[in-house]
Amino acid sequence: MEASVKGTIAPAQSLRTLLEGNRVSRISVRGFAVASATAVTTVGAVVGVATGDPASNDLETTASGMTLLADIPVGQQAEVQNASLTQQADSIAHAADTDAKRSAEEAARIQAAQDAKSKKAEAQKAADDKAKQERDEKEQAASRSASRDGSSFAPQASYTVAQVKAIAQQMVPAGQFQCFSKIINQESTWNYQAVNKSSGAYGLVQALPGSKMASAGADWRTNPATQIEWGLNYMNSRYGSPCGAWNFHQANNWY
Structure with missing residues (x-):
């Protein structure tokens, strides 16, 4: 059906x-x-x-x-x-x-x-970066403490370029010396009595005015060790290190 x-x-x-x-x-x-x-x-x-x-x-x-x-x-x-x-x-x-x-x-x-x-x-990378930064800071601090200051060098009547470089190598941390040297080559070619005729900048690091270096010693005009001490302190305080100063110098042609 x-x-x-x-x-x-x-x-x-x-x-x-x-x-x-x-x-x-x-x-x-x-x-x-x-x-x-x-x-x-x-x-x-x-x-x-x-x-x-x-x-x-x-x-x-x-x-x-x-x-x-x-x-x-x-x-x-x-x-x-x-x-x-x-x-x-x-x-x-x-x-x-x-x-x-x-x-x-x-x-x-x-x-x-x-x-x-x-x-x-x-997180691991951040921890590694922090640890590396702390190690670098400790190494730099240890290097600076092991370096000699300007007062540890007996003044001389005059200095050759080789003598000035030898003093700098004992005062500037080893890892920063190459950067420091490049700045000095650009600024004064290691002539501690160099004078910029246009600005009046003076010495190895071409301080402007040169009298600023009196904070490191009264003999800033004639003692390259005094000039190096002042220049190193300036680079560390303003740029963190001579290499920091050199990086800025490369980009701006001054520091």
């Missing part, structure tokens, strides 16, 4: 109702097929197979045949097809949502691990 279809039936219930109404309740769900005018379309997992519904077991049979669309009343054929396809689409969408959620959770876990690793690396 033909069953009349009224309204829209849920996909799984629709198939069960339609098939039972047409005396095909004991067909194999996994083998259900529909036939069109030109081909036979397989509809897999019509009821319960795609969704895992145990209730669908009562529809299974050992029969090897398949029910064709032609065996179902014409008025119900389209609904049978739509119900099957809708249920399969819902199952695919559910599986896709599950996979997407799993992928999102895995991506979040990986990102959290990467963020933690980056923060740890940044």
Whole structure:
């Protein structure tokens, strides 16, 4: 007998109702097929197979045949097809949502691990930088304390360039001497009595005015050790070190 279809039936219930109404309740769900005018379309997992519904077991049979669309009343054929396809689409969408959620959770876990690793690396770098700065400061302080000051050199009537350099090497920390030497080469070419005719700057470090060097010793005009002591103190206080002064000098041609 033909069953009349009224309204829209849920996909799984629709198939069960339609098939039972047409005396095909004991067909194999996994083998259900529909036939069109030109081909036979397989509809897999019509009821319960795609969704895992145990209730669908009562529809299974050992029969090897398949029910064709032609065996179902014409008025119900389209609904049978739509119900099957809708249920399969819902199952695919559910599986896709599950996979997407799993992928999102895995991506979040990986990102959290990467963020933690980056923060740890940044913290370690900051700690290393701080430790290095402290070591450098200690080394510079130790170097300065080991260096001689201007008063430890006996005054002479005159000095050669070699003698002036030898004094500077004993007063300037070893790691800063090259920078100090470059500044002196630029400013006075190691002439402790050099005078800038335009500005009046005087001595090895070209202090302006030269009388500033009196803070290191009254003999600032004639004693290169006094000039070196004043120049070194100036570079340390203004630029942090002779190398800091040399970096500024390179960029500005003065310091």
